[in-house]
Amino acid sequence: MYPEQLVAPMKAELANAGFTELTTPEAVEAFMKKPGTSMIVINSVCGCAAGTARPGVRKSLEHSKLPAHLGTVFAGVDKEAVNKAREYTLPYPPSSPAIAVFKDGNLVHFVERHHIEGRSADMIATHLKMVYDEL
Incomplete structure (x- = not known):
């Protein structure tokens, strides 16, 4: 477990962009029961989360269609x-960072760590915008 003071700025990057922090299994379950489209970002302290995943996700929100x-x-x-969140991303293996997009609680798209590593934030944002357009 990482100290809260270490991860607070990393959590804030997404929280300040409008993401709800889901810190308990019950919160994840309640979130997944919401009708319509949703996205869960499995955040991480790693460099690819900081350098491309979080910035790419935030940049993807600059789009006309969003979850x-x-x-x-x-x-x-x-x-x-x-x-609990990973239960909803099966059959994919655990991955962090990762980005999961759902429609009515069903997984419709999953971006694993190996799809994030080596890609720019702009590439991730562009990819997610294409996913949003298909929702």
């Missing part, structure tokens, strides 16, 4: 919440 609900869990901090 109705935005949530985030933090790997290495909110262990039970992350485990």
Whole structure:
């Protein structure tokens, strides 16, 4: 587990962009019951989360069509919440950072860590905007 003071700025990047912090399994379950489209970002302390995932996700929100609900869990901090979120991303293996897009609680798109590493924030944003257009 990472100290809260270490991850607070990393959490704030998404919270300040309109993401709901899901810190318990119950919060994840309630979030997933919301009708319509939603996205959960599995946040992380790693360099690819800081350098491309979070900036790319934030940049993707500069689009005309977006998921109705935005949530985030933090790997290495909110262990039970992350485990619950990962139940919704099966059959994909655990991955962080990662970005999951849902429609009525069903997974419709998943961006794994290996799709984030080595890509720019702009590439991630462009990819997510294309996903949003398909929702």
